[in-house]
Amino acid sequence: MVRTYALLAWTWMRASAQYPVSLALLTLGSLAVNALDILAIWVIFSHTTTLGGFALPEVMFLYGTAGVSFAVADMLFGNVDRLSTHIRSGGFDIMLIRPAAAFLQMAVDRFNVQRFGRITQAAVVLGLALAGLEVPWSRAWMIPVMIVCGVVIFASIFAIAGATQFLLINAPEVANAFTYGGSSLTQYPLTVYGSELVRAVTFVVPLAFVNWQPALLVLGRDDPLGLPHWLRYASPLAAVALATVAMLAWRAGIRRYRSTGS
Amino acid sequence: MIDVQEVGRTFTIRRRTGLLRRERRVVHAVQNLSFTVRAGEFVGYLGPNGAGKSTTIKMLTGILAPSSGRIQVAGLDPARRRTALARRIGVVFGQRTTLWWDLPLRDSFELIRHLYKVDRVAFRRRLDELTELLTLGEFLRTPVRQLSLGQRMRGDITAALLHDPRVLVLDEPTIGLDVVSKAAMRGFLRKLNAERGTTVLLTTHDMGDIEKLCDRVMLIDNGRLAFEGGIDDLRATAPEETSIEDVVARLYARGAPAAGQRQARGQ
Structure with missing residues (x-):
């Protein structure tokens, strides 16, 4: 599995190197977009000292953890939500006749390295945040755990987004609301949103487990919304549950696959 | 069958x-x-x-x-x-290719060898054989996108037959x-x-x-x-x-x- 993925990823990297100008421009473009993200946080904190009750290093911590998780998931599995394009072009049929899992081929298709830049960027923000926070080891163990869980949760959302396109071939944008929307949502403390939304992203689409709940533990905070204390340890549970749903959805999708005309 | x-x-x-x-x-x-x-x-x-x-x-x-x-x-x-x-089985669709558009033909074959887990010796023998039969030799190093339809088709057939x-x-x-x-x-x-x-x-x-x-x-x-x-x-x-x-x-x-x-x- 991992070997096949690595091999195909390397292939796509070499293929995209065939168009160096395009590669350079895309890299610059993605750097600029992400710089704007960070600029937004800086602008907010030049006007106030807290955001939703959280100080700058704490917000940077939330941004950094969500950012790393999303960027890793996006690099490894982000292409899955472009399934409908591949179905329409007939490219998905070709993946189905090869002796490798269709999900894996779909995930690695057009693998691009410039997404690695995003990971680095988010990691730098996370590093700065940790420098300003002084988290004791008794709580810091949660940081790698929450990042891994975040990757699994975002990857599952990508997979579910892809799976729905077996049915809704013409609506890939619906899926983007959950993938990229989810990424933006988790960049800020959830206290800046309404409590109904927080409940929804805790219990329906478990985005709160990407960073919000475990971050409350790492930062040693009480839940400003008064949700039960044990939820902050529940990220692995949420990740496994969502991954299971994603796997079942993908399988059901493949079974219902209709291919195209010719 | x-x-x-x-x-x-x-x-x-x-x-x-x-x-x-x-x-x-x-x-x-x-x-x-x-x-x-x-x-x-x-x-x-x-x-x-x-x-x-x-x-x-x-x-x-x-x-x-x-x-x-x-x-x-x-x-x-x-x-x-x-x-x-x-x-x-081997499958060839005349209307679309299974090869990697931007890679030389040879690299697509190498990739197929890995995907189908064909051992190196058998692969080499088979590729030489098919190269000769389908006269692929001169464009094994050409990216697939630059091949003519006839050449690409021969490439696709080869790709479908490498795992015998x-x-x-x-x-x-x-x-x-x-x-x-x-x-x-x-x-x-x-x-x-x-x-x-x-x-x-x-x-x-x-x-x-x-x-x-x-x-x-x-x-x-x-x-x-x-x-x-x-x-x-x-x-x-x-x-x-x-x-x-x-x-x-x-x-x-x-x-x-x-x-x-x-x-x-x-x-």
Whole structure:
């Protein structure tokens, strides 16, 4: 599995190197977009000292953890939500006749390295945040755990987004609301949103487990919304549950696959 | 080698007919289809556009699951054992390539070697053999996007045969090829079938392919098997016609379109 993925990823990297100008421009473009993200946080904190009750290093911590998780998931599995394009072009049929899992081929298709830049960027923000926070080891163990869980949760959302396109071939944008929307949502403390939304992203689409709940533990905070204390340890549970749903959805999708005309 | 028993495949088409009203229609792309292809046979699969050829091919290769009936290819149920089946069969779609567009042909082959887990020695031997037979040598290092259609097609055939499959499924392999390339392709396929005993199932609209290659012909129309037999049997259905093309045209016309059904498949 991992070997096949690595091999195909390397292939796509070499293929995209065939168009160096395009590669350079895309890299610059993605750097600029992400710089704007960070600029937004800086602008907010030049006007106030807290955001939703959280100080700058704490917000940077939330941004950094969500950012790393999303960027890793996006690099490894982000292409899955472009399934409908591949179905329409007939490219998905070709993946189905090869002796490798269709999900894996779909995930690695057009693998691009410039997404690695995003990971680095988010990691730098996370590093700065940790420098300003002084988290004791008794709580810091949660940081790698929450990042891994975040990757699994975002990857599952990508997979579910892809799976729905077996049915809704013409609506890939619906899926983007959950993938990229989810990424933006988790960049800020959830206290800046309404409590109904927080409940929804805790219990329906478990985005709160990407960073919000475990971050409350790492930062040693009480839940400003008064949700039960044990939820902050529940990220692995949420990740496994969502991954299971994603796997079942993908399988059901493949079974219902209709291919195209010719 | 290929065994199809009472297979059907339906598609549900939903169409908006009013603001809230939606119309559901069930289209039978293939119905009650049964046939077998024995090991070593070279069988042609004919039918007008939209008759169910591609749907059948997709069910045989595991891309689509049948709605009813039973299929066995090389001893496996395609829809359930798709990846295992992929190692036993080769598939070529004339209309789209399985090669990596931006990579040299050679690199695509190397990648296929890994995906199909072909060992290095067997791969080298096989590639040398195919390179010689299909005269690929001069453009093994050319990126696929720069190849002519004929060259790309030869590349695709090679890609489908590197793992030495027992069954080769060809969906319009000679489409768009010039006379010389077509003749070369046919010569190669005949040799492959005769010398290696590879079972071949071929769909085509080119009657030359049928006359020059196939032991047996199956003709599908409106999702049902309309004719099955040798080339001579096919001719005998319309003895007054001189060319095989006219014979087939007659057969197509006989099972004339049940209007909506045919166009509905093009969605």
